[in-house]
Amino acid sequence: MTFNRFMRHIPTPTSGKRSSFVRTSDAAAFANAWCTAVSQLNGAQLRDYGKQLFDVWFDYICGPELDEEDISTWQSLAPSGFGMLLGELVAKYQPTKRAAATPFDRRIAWLAETFELNASEQAIVYALGRCAVHDAWRKLLHALPGEGAKPTALRIAYLTGLHAGEIEDRLGAGERLSRCGLIDADRDGEFEGTQLLERIARSNSPPSRLARQLMPSAARSNLCWRDFDHIGPQREIAKSLVAAEGKVSILLYGPPGTGKTEFARLLADATGKRAVFAGLEDENGKEPSRYDRLAHLAMLRALARKDPSRLVVLDEADDILQLGNDEQRRFCSKLFLNRLIEEAERPTIWIINNPQILDSSLLRRMSLAIEFPMPPRGVRRRVVERHARKTRLKLAGQDLDQLASLPAAPAIVGNALASAKTAGGGASEALTIGRGLLAVVSGQLPGPDELPHCYDPALAVADTDLDALASRLERSADPRWSLLLSGPSGTGKSAYARHLAERLGIDLLVKRGSDLLSPFVGMTEANIAEAFREAARGRCLLLIDEADDFLADRRGAQRSWERIMVNQMLRQMEALEAPLVATTNAPDLLDPATQRRFTLRVGFRALDERRAAAQFRQWFRSELPREIRLAATTPGDFALVARRAQLLGEEDSRQLARWLQEEAEARSGVSRVIGFAA
Numbered sequence: 001m002t003f004n005r006f007m008r009h010i011p012t013p014t015s016g017k018r019s020s021f022v023r024t025s026d027a028a029a030f031a032n033a034w035c036t037a038v039s040q041l042n043g044a045q046l047r048d049y050g051k052q053l054f055d056v057w058f059d060y061i062c063g064p065e066l067d068e069e070d071i072s073t074w075q076s077l078a079p080s081g082f083g084m085l086l087g088e089l090v091a092k093y094q095p096t097k098r099a100a101a102t103p104f105d106r107r108i109a110w111l112a113e114t115f116e117l118n119a120s121e122q123a124i125v126y127a128l129g130r131c132a133v134h135d136a137w138r139k140l141l142h143a144l145p146g147e148g149a150k151p152t153a154l155r156i157a158y159l160t161g162l163h164a165g166e167i168e169d170r171l172g173a174g175e176r177l178s179r180c181g182l183i184d185a186d187r188d189g190e191f192e193g194t195q196l197l198e199r200i201a202r203s204n205s206p207p208s209r210l211a212r213q214l215m216p217s218a219a220r221s222n223l224c225w226r227d228f229d230h231i232g233p234q235r236e237i238a239k240s241l242v243a244a245e246g247k248v249s250i251l252l253y254g255p256p257g258t259g260k261t262e263f264a265r266l267l268a269d270a271t272g273k274r275a276v277f278a279g280l281e282d283e284n285g286k287e288p289s290r291y292d293r294l295a296h297l298a299m300l301r302a303l304a305r306k307d308p309s310r311l312v313v314l315d316e317a318d319d320i321l322q323l324g325n326d327e328q329r330r331f332c333s334k335l336f337l338n339r340l341i342e343e344a345e346r347p348t349i350w351i352i353n354n355p356q357i358l359d360s361s362l363l364r365r366m367s368l369a370i371e372f373p374m375p376p377r378g379v380r381r382r383v384v385e386r387h388a389r390k391t392r393l394k395l396a397g398q399d400l401d402q403l404a405s406l407p408a409a410p411a412i413v414g415n416a417l418a419s420a421k422t423a424g425g426g427a428s429e430a431l432t433i434g435r436g437l438l439a440v441v442s443g444q445l446p447g448p449d450e451l452p453h454c455y456d457p458a459l460a461v462a463d464t465d466l467d468a469l470a471s472r473l474e475r476s477a478d479p480r481w482s483l484l485l486s487g488p489s490g491t492g493k494s495a496y497a498r499h500l501a502e503r504l505g506i507d508l509l510v511k512r513g514s515d516l517l518s519p520f521v522g523m524t525e526a527n528i529a530e531a532f533r534e535a536a537r538g539r540c541l542l543l544i545d546e547a548d549d550f551l552a553d554r555r556g557a558q559r560s561w562e563r564i565m566v567n568q569m570l571r572q573m574e575a576l577e578a579p580l581v582a583t584t585n586a587p588d589l590l591d592p593a594t595q596r597r598f599t600l601r602v603g604f605r606a607l608d609e610r611r612a613a614a615q616f617r618q619w620f621r622s623e624l625p626r627e628i629r630l631a632a633t634t635p636g637d638f639a640l641v642a643r644r645a646q647l648l649g650e651e652d653s654r655q656l657a658r659w660l661q662e663e664a665e666a667r668s669g670v671s672r673v674i675g676f677a678a
Helices: 003-008 024-038 043-062 068-075 079-093 103-115 119-133 135-143 153-160 164-170 195-202 207-214 225-231 234-244 260-270 290-304 334-342 377-391 397-405 410-422 427-442 466-475 493-504 523-538 560-574 592-596 609-620 635-648 653-668
Strands: 183-185 191-193 249-253 274-277 310-314 348-352 368-371 482-486 508-511 541-544 580-584 600-605
Touching: 024 043, 024 079, 024 103, 024 119, 024 135, 024 153, 043 079, 043 135, 103 119, 103 195, 103 207, 103 290, 119 135, 119 153, 119 164, 119 183, 119 191, 119 195, 135 153, 153 164, 191 195, 195 290, 207 290, 225 234, 225 260, 225 377, 234 249, 234 260, 234 368, 249 260, 260 274, 260 310, 260 348, 290 310, 377 397, 377 410, 397 410, 397 427, 410 427, 466 493, 466 600, 482 493, 493 508, 493 541, 493 580, 493 600, 508 523, 523 541, 523 560, 560 592, 609 635, 609 653, 635 653
Parallel strands: 249 348, 249 368, 274 310, 310 348, 482 580, 482 600, 508 541, 541 580
Antiparallel strands: 183 191
């Protein structure tokens, strides 16, 4: 077979004969890239790579119809012959005019406009996009001079006609192509398109529809603006910042389930925008990688640049904003993350659980940081009501109160109600499920958070009218008050603190020695400070039980850490931001400086006979036998005896009275005889 005869057997690329491309325009685009690459090779390269390059032409464009003899002759062609053959193909089939734009071309042009790419950057994205979705382009790439399995700057240069040095500049770290999330570069000088670029390249949608697919509006929030009253003035500041547009980055942080995502949705609604979440899942509905999420974020920001009605939200951003290990830092360095915050042309919401994992340089670049503590009980009750209506679960007022009393995030209570409904249960099952979920999250079972049904502050003995005091505190607009409750064990000090929390409609945060004391240097002071911060964040009433452990007279301290611990307590009390109640059985042991730190001091005593008889009626639903008098008993004695009676099934009032007297004697250490009325 002669060379000229061989050339005559090859049809034109535009005929589509033997082409692996669906569209003729795509075949023409590939033929153009093939000719562009081959025309840049010198004689030695044509000899060395001619066979592979002609195989690509033969397999993917328009190979000649040859019989077995012709094929044998072609396969035995010398390297110099392939060089001449490729030169003839380029000369004969090099396009003389620009090919018609393909749907792929229009999508890449839309990308270039969205990210404001120049002509060279667009050509690079075009080549890598083609390589990402079609075997022919990958085979052509591998047939060109160069090393490695992935595209390199040299091979991309052959495909695009650009200079390899210019391509390396365009693909450098921190350059526009790197920041826009379309190109992934490794440390070996190899490049490839990201999943985002591949998704766009494979899409059959026109740019307008593709933009909607990449930027879907989030569902509206199930909560309302007043559900976030506990956030305080920062809520309104966030609204003003988002409405003002510009380079705004707002950090929302706090435990899971405390409403951060819902607030982001509400913030969009309140400012007339539509929230769009970055990188929640990839095109297959699976969890995307860190780099894929960053790529989607870059895309959303670019799209939002021309659409101010969008509010970009990055939920679960902990993995995005932390520096990570050395391997992750190759595309998420400290400088990169700082720029990520600073270069936001439209408002962006960042949602994380723990801000301590972030570098301080990143935190100080935020426009605003809002902490989301556990919502107050009133908010939780409204959320419970809303979830109950949604699940069509009927709850009485007492059921709502019990579920709202769980110190759990609203999302946990919502899940508990939904599961209870699915299981065919009601409030009791929801409460059980909620306690179990809370135990998993907190690492410990929640203790009982309710007062006894028979609690009445009027039946405790104190040197202050306890009910009147609760009413005054309930009316106070200033939460920065503190109470010292002193008196013997069981006289109702802790119960009154719980009663105050219920009257105020806030949670009670209880801290004891086991929660605060630590054998490590400085940790006790840190725990004390964190307890006060936790109460302030959650707007709780902080109860420090047995406060003499932390406020003992410093004059009797034998170790330096004892004085330091008391100093820390006193400093925190000076800067109080939430109500504080401290209880002690030994007020005389407290440091003298505590006297002026407490707003009010209340002394509790054992019950008198009248109140003891009333307590008996409340607890046991029967009258105290007339011949029996109870002296020096406490409300704690009644609670203990009531539990014992329930366990043993005891209902005899005389036996109950004897048990109460025994408890009083055991506490005082003095044996007394039950008295009889004259």
